[in-house]
Amino acid sequence: MFICSIVAVYSINLFAPTIVKQFDPTASVRHIQALVIPIFIASAVGTLAVSYASDKLKHRYGFAMFGWVLTLIGLVIMINQRRVSTNTKYGALYLISVGGYISVPQLWTLLVNNCSGAYKIAFAIAIEMGLGNFGGIISSMTFQGSAAPFYDVGYKVNLGLVCATMAMATAYVGGMWWENKQRAEGRRDHLLQSEEADNLGDDHPHFRYGF
DSSP states (O other), X not given: OHHHHXXXXXXXXXXXXXXXXXXXXXXXXXXXXXXXXXXXXXXXXXXXXXXXXXXXXXXXXXXXXXXXXXXXXXXXXXXXXXXXXXXXXXXXXXXXXXXXHHHHHHHHHHHHHTOOSHHHHHHHHHHHHHHHHHHHHHHHHHSOGGGTTTOHHHHHHHHHHHHHHHHHHHXXXXXXXXXXXXXXXXXXXXXXXXXXXXXXXXXXXXXXXXX
16 A cells, blocks of 8 residues: 555655656746745645644544545546646646645554554564655656656556555455454454463454554
């Protein structure tokens, strides 16, 4: 989920200046930077606002889905960019970026909230962050210079990956809901009879997954 989700973040983070330059090939570097910087300011504000709200409500999945929907809207616009104005394309970059930056922290927190034990949490975070680097590799391979100025392949790959993330996240949360139900009905209480009952971590029947 993290690899698929972060590709859109890497795509905008690495290629926003290149994409914006395609809107006006005669624009100066200073002008391009002036257009790119507000995208990341908006992303930072959106990330902080949504992170605060999700922490208050103790809920991650819905906010992550909200971010992915924003990203999908932006990607659909860019896939059809030949039919829209430059301002619309520029606005789509905001949607892709803000949506991506909103969703990624929700995945980080979703992982941490559902692991128990300092060592397991540390290992899980390290694995997730390490695998996330593949997102940068994927984005660099899909946004090739030969695909300019429309980068159809890049946007379509991102669209497919975001849809895959949404499907996986829904299945993941559904699985956690089902497991919580089993534990509430006492179907995991037999684990308390094992010799490892004091070291079950998130397998403990009293542990509840959060989403």
